[in-house]
Structures are given as C-alpha cells and as structure tokens.
Amino acid sequence: MRVTLNGEPRELGQDASVVDAVAASGAEPEGRGLAVAVDGEVVPRGEWGAFELRDGQSVEILKAVQGG
Amino acid sequence: MADGATLAIAGREFRSRLILGTGGFRSLESMAEAIAASRAELATVALWRVDPSARGSIVEVLERTGCTLLPNTAGCFTAHDAILTAQLAREAFETDWIKLEVIGDDRTLLPDASELLDAAEALVGEGFVVLPYSNDDPVLARRLEDAGCAAVMPLGSPIGSGMGIRNPYNLRLIVEQASVPVILDAGVGTASDAALAMEAGCDGVLLASAVSRAADPVGMARAMRHAVEAGRLAFESGRIPRRLYGEASTPTEGVPELT
Numbered sequence: 001m002r003v004t005l006n007g008e009p010r011e012l013g014q015d016a017s018v019v020d021a022v023a024a025s026g027a028e029p030e031g032r033g034l035a036v037a038v039d040g041e042v043v044p045r046g047e048w049g050a051f052e053l054r055d056g057q058s059v060e061i062l063k064a065v066q067g068g
Numbered sequence: 069m070a071d072g073a074t075l076a077i078a079g080r081e082f083r084s085r086l087i088l089g090t091g092g093f094r095s096l097e098s099m100a101e102a103i104a105a106s107r108a109e110l111a112t113v114a115l116w117r118v119d120p121s122a123r124g125s126i127v128e129v130l131e132r133t134g135c136t137l138l139p140n141t142a143g144c145f146t147a148h149d150a151i152l153t154a155q156l157a158r159e160a161f162e163t164d165w166i167k168l169e170v171i172g173d174d175r176t177l178l179p180d181a182s183e184l185l186d187a188a189e190a191l192v193g194e195g196f197v198v199l200p201y202s203n204d205d206p207v208l209a210r211r212l213e214d215a216g217c218a219a220v221m222p223l224g225s226p227i228g229s230g231m232g233i234r235n236p237y238n239l240r241l242i243v244e245q246a247s248v249p250v251i252l253d254a255g256v257g258t259a260s261d262a263a264l265a266m267e268a269g270c271d272g273v274l275l276a277s278a279v280s281r282a283a284d285p286v287g288m289a290r291a292m293r294h295a296v297e298a299g300r301l302a303f304e305s306g307r308i309p310r311r312l313y314g315e316a317s318t319p320t321e322g323v324p325e326l327t
Contacts, residue, residue: 025118025120027118027120032127032128033113033127035115035159036159037152042152042155042159061118062115062116063115063116063117063118063119064113065114065115066092066093066096066114067116067140067143068090068091068114068276
C-alpha cells in the first residue's frame with residue numbers, strides 16, 4: 001500500500017501496521033521519545049502493533065529533538 | 069507566587085529558577101555539560117519528524133543530567149497543530165506538562181495571541197499543565213491565567229534576538245497581577261538580562277540561545293545560574309529607591325570642622 005510518511009510517498013507491505021511505518025521511517029520502534037499521528041489523530045503507543053494502516057493515509061512519525 | 073528558595077509550578081518544586089531550552093547546542097554532549105553547569109532542573113524538548121541520520125537520544129542524555137523534560141510545541145502556527153503536538157508529546161514523554169508555543173509570524177517569531185489562548189483553554193480542559201510562551205501583554209497574561217495555565221511566560225523580546233527586556237513596565241504589571249508563577253521566556257542575551265528579570269519579580273527565567281549559541285556555552289550557563297540567583301536575592305532583599313541627588317552613607321552628625 002501507498003501512504004504518506006512524514007510528507008513523502010512510501011510503499012509499505014499490504015498488512016502494514018504503525019510499527020512497520022515507524023521502522024520504515026528510520027526510527028527504532030522500541031526507542032524513547034517517539035509519537036505517531038495517523039491522519040491527524042494520535043495513535044497511542046500500545047496500539048501501534050494492532051493499528052493497520054490503509055492506502056492513502058498520512059502518517060507522521062515524530063521524535064524528540066533539541067528545541068525551545 | 070513561590071516563596072524563597074524554590075520555584076513551585078503546579079505543585080512541583082524546583083530548586084533552580086532557571087529553565088533551559090535545549091535548542092541551538094552544537095551537540096548533545098555540549099548540551100549536557102551546559103545543563104550541569106546551569107543547575108537547571110527543567111529542560112525543554114521538541115518533537116520533530118524522524119531524521120534517520122540523527123545520532124544519540126536526547127531523552128537519554130537529559131535523563132542522565134537528572135533534568136525533568138518539558139516538551140514544547142515548537143514549530144506550531146495554529147491552535148490545532150499545537151493541541152495535536154501536545155497530545156503527541158504526552159504520548160512520547162509520558163508527561164502532562166507542555167510549554168505551549170504558537171507562533172504568529174515567522175520573522176519575529178512573536179506569539180499569535182488568539183491561537184495561543186484557544187490552545188491553552190483546550191489543553192487545560194484535557195488535563196495538561198500548560199506553560200504558555202506569550203507576548204508581554206498584561207491583559208493576555210491575565211486571560212491565560214484565567215484559562216487555567218500553571219504559569220505565564222511573557223517574552224522579554226523575540227526568541228533568539230538577545231534584545232533583553234524591551235518593556236520592563238509591562239513585565240512589572242504582569243508580575244504584580246499574577247497569582248501563578250511568571251517565567252520570563254525569550255529574549256535574554258546575557259546574564260544581566262536574566263538578573264533584571266528576577267529583580268523585576270519574575271519567578272524564573274527560561275532561556276536557550278543565550279547559552280547554546282554563546283562562544284562558551286558552559287561558561288555562559290554558569291553565568292546565568294549566578295545571575296538568576298543574584299537577581300532573585302536582590303528582589304527578596306529590597307533594593308534602595310532611586311534618587312535624583314546623592315545621599316551620603318556616612319553620618320551627618322559629627323562632621324569635623326577643619327578650617
């Protein structure tokens with residue numbers, strides 16, 4: 001399936017979950033300070049594995065950085 | 069207002085009245101050294117799209133310094149984006165605390181008062197401890213406090229400008245009316261700016277660039293620690309009034325007549 005991952009079009013496997021999208025983004029899914037939004041809604045960490053993505057969805061994967 | 073030695077925000081006490089922003093340091097190592105030198109106990113952190121080439125974990129480095137993380141909504145221009153970023157930060161950092169930042173202009177980085185207030189009201193409603201970065205406007209500060217913010221954080225001047233406190237009169241009004249802590253946020257360029265904020269009665273100072281972009285961040289972090297402590301002590305000790313003419317400190321009785 002095709003999703004928009006952090007603003008870029010990306011091809012993921014047919015049954016891809018949020019965990020797969022996190023891995024595809026280059027982040028370590030077990031890493032600290034990560035958060036995910038799908039189509040503008042927060043996906044709690046405990047639901048990443050079960051949350052199946054759909055074609056055309058927009059996935060934002062954010063990580064803690066220096067700032068402010 | 070917090071008393072004496074500690075800064076109390078939303079029931080939590082901090083021994084340091086200096087809050088450090090982590091933006092602008094050349095490396096995580098340099099950031100950690102500066103935090104240690106500053107003795108800050110609260111440090112901001114932003115949420116950004118994953119950069120696969122970035123090395124190290126700011127969360128782990130900050131934990132080693134003993135600092136509490138204060139996530140912010142840096143980069144947000146609307147209440148909608150700031151609210152979503154705060155919700156994401158709650159997931160990422162397991163904290164309800166949020167430094168709320170809603171920028172209205174990308175050149176001056178001044179806050180958008182209307183979006184800020186909307187976001188503050190919504191986030192307080194969702195149980196967040198909201199620390200809003202705001203304009204140095206006493207009326208807006210009062211509205212933010214009325215909305216349930218845990219502190220008000222007026223700017224001294226635009227973020228990263230190093231212009232110090234441009235409107236000391238407004239800052240004084242904000243301090244005088246506030247019943248939540250007042251943290252001067254943004255504009256500090258050097259130690260005297262931080263001392264002036266504390267002498268004006270602020271409960272704390274939040275700064276980043278003044279330390280992170282200084283030629284020697286560790287040295288400047290120490291300077292800021294001392295400035296905040298000195299300014300607070302001066303505020304509590306009661307300064308002398310300003311006078312137009314001199315007033316001798318030696319007694320006027322018993323002056324020798326030598327001619």
